[in-house]
Amino acid sequence: MSPTRKQWAARVRPWLPPIAVALAAGLAAVGGSYLSVGRRPAFVVTPIDRFVITHSPDALVTVAITVLGPLGHRLAFLTAIALTCAVLGLAALPGVAILLDGPPVVGAISRPGSVSTAVGVLVGTALPAAVAFGLTGSPASSAGAAAGAGLVALVTVGIGLLAEGDAAVDSFGRRRVLGAVGAAIGSSALGLFVRGTGTTSFPPPFDIPEDARPAVQTLLERANDRSLAVEGLEPLVSTNFYQVDIGNVDPAVDREEWTLSITGAVAEAAEYDFADLETMAIEDRFVTLRCVGDQLNGRQLDTALWSGVPVRKLLEAAGPEGNYVVLHGADGYYNEFPLEALWPGLLAYRMNGRSLPRAHGAPVRALVPGHWGEINVKWLTEIEVREEETMGYWEHRGWHGTGPVHTVAKLWQTNHLGSGRFEVAGHAYAGTRGIGAVEVSTDGGDTWDDAELSEPLPGDDVWRQWRYEYGAAGSHEVIVRARDADGTLQIPETDGPKPDGATGWVSETVDPR
Structure with a gap:
């Protein structure tokens, strides 16, 4: 005879408090990881975010881009955060069940203040930390996750000890659950307070840095002077440059360790570091970028003054022997297009007189004149020349933004x-x-x-x-x-x-x- 609804409820009910506290531990672990490393690749949500975006159906991605716009990315990130909380909460569940004198299978060995309490704290802390380390490989991130989950475990134990002897509070009492949730929210809020949202603001373009080269100062002043005096209209150099990436956590590439390789069908492969680029003559260009997913009257169209090295100098030295090129970024993004489009391109490492921001591809990004933004790869690490045409990241998802932009x-x-x-x-x-x-x-x-x-x-x-x-x-x-x-x-x-x-x-x- 199959169980009745009441029987199912009776079986499930004992697990509800441990699950609630475990999810709180998962949220606290995410908050602790964020407090430790910020919104960087070592943040425990990063690999889950990558998984969500990579495995989302093409139709869903299209709706997110064309209908939701930037909101679609935010929803994907919130989904990744929720999944990460669930994963880390599941890891914390065995320890939490011990702490809460959980269902009879584990409750028989647990009493507040006993050795099993220490075991519960240890298990509820160590397992989320181990999962965080497995996801990120970062000791700092996993330590932060352990601290967050451990805080919830300790708060749960403390409330249990304070409530001991109170007939109104049993081992599944609301006070422990509410205390755990409060601790989780508090640790996450602390992470946001200390680290912020992870999005860095870039100074206004006409707030010209004092150490900017004279040529840059002249060009930015000219752009300011030539901007029409229309109230509410953005000037000729954008004050809030749009950002579109495949992930929600930008790579953090150390310019001292960064290299750019030129590989594939070339007469001579080459590798450059950042110091090599700095020895080359720098060029300043006003360049406009537009995302292929931009709506007809959307706002994914912006302009900046970029400074860097012409790509031609590096291509000529390598001697390309193919007609196509694939640009690779440190975030795993890549795009393929005809090599002829890259010849007049720029390897930009400065923006509006300042070092290129991380959000816009630091230390070096590609700028390909007149083409949709998707081929202007950020965090550039490799220029691969190919003899045959292939497909880029977005082409696999049904987009074809490798051509010249529309007027x-x-x-x-x-x-x-x-x-x-x-x-x-x-x-x-x-x-x-x-x-x-x-x-x-x-x-x-x-x-x-x-x-x-x-x-x-x-x-x-x-x-x-x-x-x-x-x-x-x-x-x-x-x-x-x-x-x-x-x-x-x-x-x-x-x-x-x-x-x-x-x-x-x-x-x-x-x-x-």
């Missing part, structure tokens, strides 16, 4: 000037083709006028700002479109980002009220 005009700002006057503005980008004009319609596409454009910045792969002022009496539809420098019109047909970038004209209904 786009973004409508990012609408200002009500009063007395029936309006100002619309944004940025326009066409890769190395350059922007020749931005056209605006305020009557739903019946008529078009040229918008004012910002003066071009130096460089072949840079966006421009645009603004247009007009008068209108009622609600109306504003449409914007761009033309390349050669006069070719932006693609009018609307299509989503997948597989090779969004197309269409941006429109917005403006209400005078």
